[in-house]
Amino acid sequence: MLSEKSRPLIEATLPLVGSRLGAITPNFYSRMFAARPELLDGLFSRANQNNGEQQKALAGSIAGFASALVANPDVIPEQMLSRISHKHTSLGITEDQYDIVYKYLFEAIAEELADVITAEIAEAWTEVYWLMANAMIKIEKGLYALQANDKMWMPWTVVEKNPAGTDCITFVLEPADDTPVTAGRPGQYVSVKVALPDGLLQCRQYSLSADAASTTHRVFTTKRDDGGEVSPVLHRDVLVGDVVELSNPYGDVTLDDSDGPVVFATAGIGCTPSASALRSLAANGSGREVMVLHAEKNLEAWALREQMTGDVDALDGAELQLWLEEPTEGFNTGFMTLSGLDLPADASMYVCGPLPFMKAIRNQAIDAGIPAAKIHYEVFGPDLWLAGAN
Structure with a gap:
């Protein structure tokens, strides 16, 4: 929990720190890779460093975690951290690496906030960092313990x-x-x-x-x-x-074990996790009501067309709707829309595709009456949505 001593300091400085995280995180990565270049070899994504996505995701996650602590100082937002921890374990992140991150992150904070930082502010943000780090270390230890082996690769x-x-x-x-x-x-x-x-x-x-x-x-x-x-x-x-x-398999966006209806809404290569879920439902002879919604440029572009249509056909309670950008007889034309669809009541919904697509479909699903808590999404790459980069 966030201490009473640190909470007012974090609340007061959060807007300033948040506004400067865009400078702090590149400074941090630059320092860390200059001192520890081996971390780019098989761990951090060079592409995401070059395009800035990793910096944005880190900045957003720190600000989001701090905001959650200010709002609820007695509760660690573990659900928020679960997504990050699954990514970490899929890369073999170890506990000692949090010390490395702390060293270079707080060197960057000290430099970028030199005009305002005090010992008390630094101490408060150190508390936030280790609350976040220790919560993820705990989650990651639990995930590693579930493996059938003790290997990273x-x-x-x-x-x-x-x-x-x-x-x-x-x-x-x-x-x-x-x-x-x-x-x-x-x-x-x-x-x-x-x-x-x-x-x-x-x-x-x-x-x-x-x-x-x-x-x-x-x-x-x-x-x-x-x-x-x-x-x-x-x-x-x-x-x-x-x-x-x-690596071993990871990811917290998985098919639930209920008997309730399920909706998959995907675009492009975002169909892959839903295809796995469909294959599982078909293999187990599921009687669940299933609605598969998919969007593509054209039929030829659909990566798992035969697999997914075959599994839909094998499920008695499954329905498929397809949207194609290129007009094709028998299919919806243009971008996916939930308007006019009879979505199952109390459905669990799984969304995957480009970020604008997922945001649009999630908003439409909420408008259609699906509870936000039952809408799950998967992002390929750094999770800028989770980080609050809306």
Whole structure:
């Protein structure tokens, strides 16, 4: 809990600190990577550093956490931190690395706030940092304890590499050694580590797109980002027979175990976690009412079209609605809208796609009567929505 001593200081300085986080976080990362360049090798995303998304996400999460403590000083917002902790464990973040972050973050704070910072203000923000860090350390220890093994990374062999829609490929992998395999849950992802042409190791998270619970193989589907660093390497250089390193599966946006109705609303490659959930429902012969809503540029672009339509057909209580930007007979034209749809009462809703798409669909779903607490979303990359970058 936030102490009575620190609360008024945090409340008073939060607007100022929040306004300067845009300068503090780049300063922090610059300091840390200058002193510890090895942290870019297989841990932090160089692409997200270059485009500024990681800095924005960190700034937003700090401000959001501090705001939550000011509003409810006796409660740690663990639900807010769960999303970050799952990403951390998928990258193998360790407890000692929080000390490294603290050192360089507070050096940056001292420099950027030199005109106003006092020992008392620094102490109060130190308390906020360690409340946040220790809460995440606790969550992450619990997640690591759920693994079937004690490893951060395991070797997997690529056994299939199948085209899947426009610029997309589905990878099927099998274990390359006898490390016990952690079963995933529908909606979860794994981190994939690859070596870039310059030798730097980089990781990206990819949703398990089928049979998430399998302990004999992993399946994930990627869309090539021509401006990215990792997906072009996966598509171009990783071949059948190659061995790549995968993390255990993580992610807190997973299919619930209820018997209630469920709605999946996705766009583009955002269909992958929903495809995994659909595959699970079909494999288990679920009797749940299921509505699948998907948006694409055209039919050919839909990465998991055959898998998803097959699973919808296999479920007695499933309905599919498709929106295509290019007019096609038999399908909705343009961007997805919930207007006119008979959404199931009390449905759980899962949304994944570009951030503007998810915000629009979430607002429409709330207007349609779906409780906000039952609308779940997955972001590919730093979660700028969670961080409050609206």
